Amino acid sequence: MSELHGHGKARHRRKRTALLAGVPLAVAAAGAMAYGTAFGVFGDDAQPRAAAAAAPSWAKDTADGFASVHALGQKGTYGGRDGKTVTVRTLADLEKYATAPEPYVIVVAGTISMDPKGKEIKVASDKTIVGAGTSGQIVGGGFFLGQGVHNVIIRNLTIRDSYHGIWNDKEHDWDAIQMDGAHHVWIDHNDLRHMADGLIDSRKDTTYVTVSWNRLSDNNKTFGIGWTENATADLTIHHNWFHETEQRNPSTDNVAHAHLYNNYLQDAPGTDITSSYGNYARGRTKMVLENSYFDGMKNPVIKDATAALVQRGNVFSRTSGRNESGGTAFDPKAHYKYSLDKAADVPALLKSGAGPRRSIGTTAGAPAAASTILTVAKDGGGRFTSVQKAVDAVPAGNTSRVVIRIAPGTYRETVKVPANKPHVTFEGTGRSRKDTVIVEGHAAGMTKPDGSGTYGTGGSATVAVEADDFQARHLTISNDFDEARNQQLTGQQAVALRTAADRVRLDDLIISGDQDTLLLDTAAEEKTGRVYLTDSYVIGNTDFVFGRATAVIDRSVLTLKKRWNGTSAGYVTAPSTPAGRKGFLITRSTVDGDVSARSFHLGRPWHAGGDASLDPQTTVRDSTLGAAVKAAPWTDMGGFSWKDDRFAEYRNSGPGAGPAGGDRPHLTDAQAAAQETADWLGDWKPAS
Known part of the structure; x- marks a missing residue:
């Protein structure tokens, strides 16, 4: 995104209620699956997992x-x-x-x-x-x-x-x-x-x-x-x-x-x-x-x-008597x-x-719904040769987990998971997350093949997720639009991954691009959209984490990248958070890259469409900041001052960290106690 061209639209161990922290999601080994031949609308390679015992x-x-x-x-x-x-x-x-x-x-x-x-x-x-x-x-x-x-x-x-x-x-x-x-x-x-x-x-x-x-x-x-x-x-x-x-x-x-x-x-x-x-x-x-x-x-x-x-x-905090x-x-x-x-x-x-849980009191006395496995391979070794074809095979209104297992290879395509297909997981099956790559090179200002107009920022996404309870793990999602060769183009925003859904779980990913890499959005302005991203790399240079979602980036690396002409300058986040909601929380992570010292801001406020009612928020805490981070890490955008919104740090370290001051607000201990992962995710407990 450029400023002139905006975006498109506790742990109680026995009960297992704690959030996963730094542990990549995994699926059951093949030996835990039940294989058969009657797989209904999913096709003959769909592999339902063995049902749980009769009682939940x-x-x-x-x-x-x-x-x-x-x-x-x-x-x-x-x-x-x-x-x-x-x-x-x-x-x-x-x-x-x-x-x-x-x-x-x-x-x-x-x-x-x-x-x-x-x-x-x-x-x-x-x-x-x-x-x-x-x-x-x-x-x-x-x-x-x-x-x-x-x-x-x-x-x-x-x-x-x-x-x-x-x-x-x-x-x-x-x-x-x-x-x-x-x-x-x-x-x-x-x-x-x-x-x-x-x-x-x-x-x-x-x-x-x-x-x-x-x-x-x-x-x-x-x-x-x-x-x-x-x-x-x-x-x-x-x-x-x-x-x-x-x-x-x-x-x-x-x-x-x-x-x-x-x-x-x-x-x-x-x-x-x-x-x-x-x-x-x-x-x-x-x-x-x-x-x-x-x-x-x-x-x-x-x-x-x-x-x-x-x-x-x-x-005892703030107590008396x-x-x-x-x-x-x-x-x-x-x-x-x-x-x-x-x-x-x-x-x-x-x-x-604390309080009522979605996982208690449901499916009373009935077997747990079986998960279904769909396979994708470029060489024809799976049921489908493209990721989108596998998504298309998921029934509308799906109520149980469908895991789309993607074999190593480069899949040049755009993929959309529509809102009526929840509970879908993308899983790369290579030895490394680098082995399985979904990539495309669309940019906001490019004309669509059918001539119906330009893609727009949101429409440029390589992978677009509009369905709740989506998961992705162990793969790369990239937008390889070449800015250097397309300087004549108006609209160089090029999204790799766009989420516009609630309870989106992302783990062990590489999300790569230049400008506007990761769009964390919601289905509508009034709707909640929570995202939990762990153990991943997000790569970019300009506003490369942006949007109005409530999102936690935990134990990940935000990799700073030089611009198309070799210069070092950029912005990590551009939140457009509605008032009264949580924005972006970056915690236990690293912000660094092969760029010049003091050349990147941690963020700036994106008041989409000039909407003064928005209250953008980014908190960076308990993280390591490389020398590339500016001493005054926040800056204004589009005529809106960052000081009127919610930007803060807490307990960061590294050469890019610095003491509290007028240009660098730090949370107090009491404020930080209310700005943790659990505060962001609320009643959602991301499951493995």
């Missing part, structure tokens, strides 16, 4: 922590695993199965409103109540587990909005989950918020409870434990995100063993809700508090004189095995991993 993995999950301990005649917590799986969409059906005497796995597939408001369904023993992906919601009420109820899992649900207009409500005991004398309960991956009373109440000697990976927010009395004179209860509370909650975060009264670890307690500045305290041990409680992260909390950790509270490995410990507690590893995440990693881990 989430249906086999069992609790960890104290809920996993064998006690009171119960061997851990596994819910309704031994019963039938039923799907409910109405209050009547939910109550019918939740209160039944036999075990059930109850999948909530939609929003169920409680009638009357505040209703709490009395759950019986041996039940799993799980939301279907992110669709399961309980509105205006919740669940009650009474005396002796046991072996219950409440998972992957949003439970919200029984709030009755009184902040410190003492009249309406309308909780999301209330337990009075229950045991062996696992509360996991839920979003609990805005209730009239508590989000979770664990009362009257309720014990052997694990509360994990939940989001708890927008509430006054959040999580209370106790209401007993006995000190017999055992609870594990780990990997939960408490934010915008005033009190009981949690409050533990007379708890024999309270193990809290890897939780994130956050009080964001400038909001209507202010914390009064964080973790609280009182009465005869014995608490162990490990590797949690407290951000902006008042009185983050408090204890009564009679309680014992042992702290280790916690991080009481932060207490003392006494002798217990050793959690004497009760169960567990592993700790680093406290510094907790905010990003929980912003990404």
Whole structure:
């Protein structure tokens, strides 16, 4: 792109929720495939992968922590695993199965409103109540587990909005989950918020409870434990995100063993809700508090004189007031095995991993959909001789993964994956990503073969991806348009790869061009488009990473290239981010090339079409900057000042790095905590 010619339009290991970091994606070995001859519309070389076992993995999950301990005649917590799986969409059906005497796995597939408001369904023993992906919601009420109820899992649900207009409500005991004398309960991956009373109440000697990976927010009395004179209860509370909650975060009264670890307690500045305290041990409680992260909390950790509270490995940022410990507690590893995440990693881990997951509660009781393999080879050794022909063979509305395996060779063609063909993977099969090359040489100002006009910037792309859930790995995508020979041409932008889709996963690639190499776009201005690029090379010289998508470039090399005439000058990024969204995050990467020192800017703001409402963003952090990077790494564009938009660095190194200043803004530690990969990708967990 030139300024005068704009563009065209946490890791909890057992649950495997962490992002991949620096590990190239791989497919199963051939021995793991099931081969046959009936391959339907895909042709006779399509190779479906062996289907998974009959039950999806989430249906086999069992609790960890104290809920996993064998006690009171119960061997851990596994819910309704031994019963039938039923799907409910109405209050009547939910109550019918939740209160039944036999075990059930109850999948909530939609929003169920409680009638009357505040209703709490009395759950019986041996039940799993799980939301279907992110669709399961309980509105205006919740669940009650009474005396002796046991072996219950409440998972992957949003439970919200029984709030009755009184902040410190003492009249309406309308909780999301209330337990009075229950045991062996696992509360996991839920979003609990805005209730009239508590989000979770664990009362009257309720014990052997694990509360994990939940989001708890927008509430006054959040999580209370106790209401007993006995000190017999055992609870594990780990990997939960408490934010915008005033009190009981949690409050533990007379708890024999309270193990809290890897939780994130956050009080964001400038909001209507202010914390009064964080973790609280009182009465005869014995608490162990490990590797949690407290951000902006008042009185983050408090204890009564009679309680014992042992702290280790916690991080406190912007906290004030009481932060207490003392006494002798217990050793959690004497009760169960567990592993700790680093406290510094907790905010990003929980912003990404807490709350309902798309992968839980789906395909209940059914085999996982088989993936399909299509083969491409120039020499005729595959089903198809071009990549586009393989894409054309994918049915519209495809719902399962189709892997297009591309043999070594140079494929001179343009390829488009249309929006109605999601879940497609391009995979090079050579020994190196250099062995498999998709290349074409179109530029924005070139006339199309049919004479219908010029390609435009977006139309110049060698590979265009418009379908969600696309993946590419282990190959090269290139635009080899020759600028030197085409100086007479108006419009020299030449895109190698254009994405205009959501959840695009790119790994182990070379993406090569000169001007406008990698266009990271969205399907429409109002739509989200997230891209995660790892372990790759992106090569170019002018605005060679640009667009309005929300994109992370992680553990990659941004290779700076001289211009067509041998000069060194250029710009790495040109974001055109809409206001209120994330732009480009370059992290743990290298910016360098065989160019002159101090000749390249890290970025400039592209206000496409002169749109002043845009708020372009590039953050470069934890990366190595070569000597080619200018001391003032950001610059203006098209009459718009970079200083009015969002450009920053954090903790970079190398000869091109420099101290903070008016021409070189650096994030504070607090700002950087909100600008990590998980903040960019949100609820999307890129899968291997």
